Amino acid sequence: MNILAIDTSNETMGVAVLKEGQLAGEYITKVKKNHSVRLLPAIDQIMRETEVNPKDLDKIVVAKGPGSYTGVRIGLSTAKTMAWTLNIPIVAVSSLEVVAYQSAYLNKQVCPFFDARRGLVYTGLYQSNDKGNVTLLWDEINISFEKWLERLAEEGKPTVFLSQDVDIHKGLIEEYMGDLAIIPESMYHLPRPSLLALAGAGKQPDSLHTLTPNYLRLVEAEAKWLEKQEKSKDD
Amino acid sequence: MNIKDQYILGIETSCDETAVAIVKNGTEIISNVVASQIESHKRFGGVVPEIASRHHVEQMTIVLEEAFTKAKMTIDDIDAVAVTEGPGLVGALLIGVNTAKALAFANSKPLIGVHHIAGHIYANQLEKEFSFPLLALVVSGGHTELILMKDHGSFEIIGETRDDAAGEAYDKVARTLQLPYPGGPFIDKLAQEGKETIDFPRAWLEQDSYDFSFSGLKSAVINKLHNAEQRNEVLEKEDIAASFQASVIDVLVTKTLKAAIAYDVKQVIVAGGVAANKGLRKELEAKFVASPIELLIPPLYLCTDNAAMIAAAGTVAYNQGHRAAWDLNANPSLSLEKYSLRTKYEN
Ligand SMILES: [Zn+2]
Numbered sequence: 001m002n003i004l005a006i007d008t009s010n011e012t013m014g015v016a017v018l019k020e021g022q023l024a025g026e027y028i029t030k031v032k033k034n035h036s037v038r039l040l041p042a043i044d045q046i047m048r049e050t051e052v053n054p055k056d057l058d059k060i061v062v063a064k065g066p067g068s069y070t071g072v073r074i075g076l077s078t079a080k081t082m083a084w085t086l087n088i089p090i091v092a093v094s095s096l097e098v099v100a101y102q103s104a105y106l107n108k109q110v111c112p113f114f115d116a117r118r119g120l121v122y123t124g125l126y127q128s129n130d131k132g133n134v135t136l137l138w139d140e141i142n143i144s145f146e147k148w149l150e151r152l153a154e155e156g157k158p159t160v161f162l163s164q165d166v167d168i169h170k171g172l173i174e175e176y177m178g179d180l181a182i183i184p185e186s187m188y189h190l191p192r193p194s195l196l197a198l199a200g201a202g203k204q205p206d207s208l209h210t211l212t213p214n215y216l217r218l219v220e221a222e223a224k225w226l227e228k229q230e231k232s233k234d235d
Numbered sequence: 236m237n238i239k240d241q242y243i244l245g246i247e248t249s250c251d252e253t254a255v256a257i258v259k260n261g262t263e264i265i266s267n268v269v270a271s272q273i274e275s276h277k278r279f280g281g282v283v284p285e286i287a288s289r290h291h292v293e294q295m296t297i298v299l300e301e302a303f304t305k306a307k308m309t310i311d312d313i314d315a316v317a318v319t320e321g322p323g324l325v326g327a328l329l330i331g332v333n334t335a336k337a338l339a340f341a342n343s344k345p346l347i348g349v350h351h352i353a354g355h356i357y358a359n360q361l362e363k364e365f366s367f368p369l370l371a372l373v374v375s376g377g378h379t380e381l382i383l384m385k386d387h388g389s390f391e392i393i394g395e396t397r398d399d400a401a402g403e404a405y406d407k408v409a410r411t412l413q414l415p416y417p418g419g420p421f422i423d424k425l426a427q428e429g430k431e432t433i434d435f436p437r438a439w440l441e442q443d444s445y446d447f448s449f450s451g452l453k454s455a456v457i458n459k460l461h462n463a464e465q466r467n468e469v470l471e472k473e474d475i476a477a478s479f480q481a482s483v484i485d486v487l488v489t490k491t492l493k494a495a496i497a498y499d500v501k502q503v504i505v506a507g508g509v510a511a512n513k514g515l516r517k518e519l520e521a522k523f524v525a526s527p528i529e530l531l532i533p534p535l536y537l538c539t540d541n542a543a544m545i546a547a548a549g550t551v552a553y554n555q556g557h558r559a560a561w562d563l564n565a566n567p568s569l570s571l572e573k574y575s576l577r578t579k580y581e582n
């Protein structure tokens with residue numbers, strides 16, 4: 001089974017190639033540069049070096065967000081088009097789940113998150129067990145980080161916090177969670193595309209045409225419009 | 236020996252249409268699929284960029300598949316993939332660009348970036364062979380330009396709007412008249428029913444200028460409506476529309492004719508969404524009927540955004556040796572003249 005995994009959903013960009021189920025190559029950067037410019041050259045390079053032709057691929061795995069709307073769409077349009085034209089299955093994995101996989105085998109509660117500005121985050125709560133499984137405990141949500149941390153503190157369990165944006169929120173996490181917060185070094189926070197491939201390998205394929213990003217948030221104009229519709233219904 | 240037929244796939248997502256087409260030899264449409272988002276944006280009174288991008292990513296592979304099914308072809312029959320790289324909404328453009336890159340890469344096909352306006356101009360090539368020099372009047376929601384072409388792939392802007400595009404002025408006046416979105420066709424329709432009773436200003440600018448300006452006209456119309464409202468005076472919407480449209484068309488047609496004569500062109504072609512305007516078509520036809528200059532206006536479905544026009548322009552760029560690399564990006568403010576030079580000299 002040859003798998004191409006693509007993650008452009010956040011600042012960390014990753015591409016991995018699994019050859020016959022084994023990791024053959026992985027490309028990962030965390031730089032503030034354009035994913036649209038760099039994604040295909042990265043795919044091209046890694047596939048050449050691992051000597052996997054597009055026609056040899058059996059599956060595409062893609063990170064579907066949450067994250068940067070534009071970033072998620074770059075990955076998804078690339079992945080969907082490749083899966084469609086090569087006629088192979090596509091599997092989309094939540095970008096938060098990919099981050100949570102960084103803590104596989106740790107046997108702990110894991111809170112992956114992405115900064116969503118104005119005090120908000122995209123987050124969810126996962127449980128990692130000692131068999132390498134990572135399962136969702138609390139649904140993914142776009143929420144005020146303080147509110148979320150309040151709930152976690154009430155729960156009172158040691159929690160691993162993983163995020164490329166951890167530096168911005170470290171103080172807040174420690175304020176709410178105190179000793180319950182486990183925050184590793186920066187290397188552990190970046191979602192690895194090989195783990196994206198691993199997470200996707202065990203999942204059922206998505207339906208190609210209807211696969212859409214995991215935005216976790218309505219467009220502002222649409223939210224306002226819906227609100228107006230609701231109001232006029234009440235009147 | 237037979238010259239092999241060429242099939243170019245075009246992809247267009249610069250605004251609110253998701254479009255894919257296959258064109259043979261740059262002139263013959265094999266399939267042309269357009270998924271419009273107008274219904275979704277109507278409720279907001281205009282295109283919401285983020286919503287446009289979301290729709291593109293939902294529609295893209297569906298439209299792609301339909302274009303191949305309708306053509307009864309597969310990607311193996313395609314010589315190159317052409318895509319709009321700009322100008323347009325950046326988030327929207329990105330869907331097309333990344334789709335085109337993935338498609339070309341996965342199948343080892345050449346990739347070609349196309350300028351959206353070059354596409355609008357080349358929509359005419361799907362109807363009739365070009366003869367140079369030619370003058371193109373490009374009028375749409377985002378553009379009002381007079382472009383001189385001395386040869387294929389060469390574009391020289393000799394006049395452009397200094398403020399609003401003609402289509403933009405139409406949309407703003409339509410909003411003031413409380414017409415539904417998009418307003419252009421409604422104004423055109425009302426104008427056919429009304430009379431030119433108000434003498435709105437015409438912005439001729441300097442004597443030798445082929446530039447345009449529509450913001451003064453737009454303000455004049457809005458002021459007229461406000462003043463009438465304050466005096467409880469009733470103005471017929473039809474007459475406002477007819478008077479406004481008469482001013483726009485007068486300037487567009489007069490400047491186009493003047494430039495066509497000055498540059499001694501063989502053809503004048505009209506491109507862009509506003510080319511669908513009946514009043515504009517009628518007036519141009521009347522002005523050019525007696526001249527030796529041939530007037531080309533594409534049918535309605537080729538005036539609005541589509542991918543056949545991108546494939547047609549892409550065919551020219553392909554045959555001139557232009558190829559894009561895998562780092563091709565969306566360029567929301569891509570200049571036509573820079574694109575023109577690149578097509579000519581790069582590679
Ligand atoms: Zn257009």
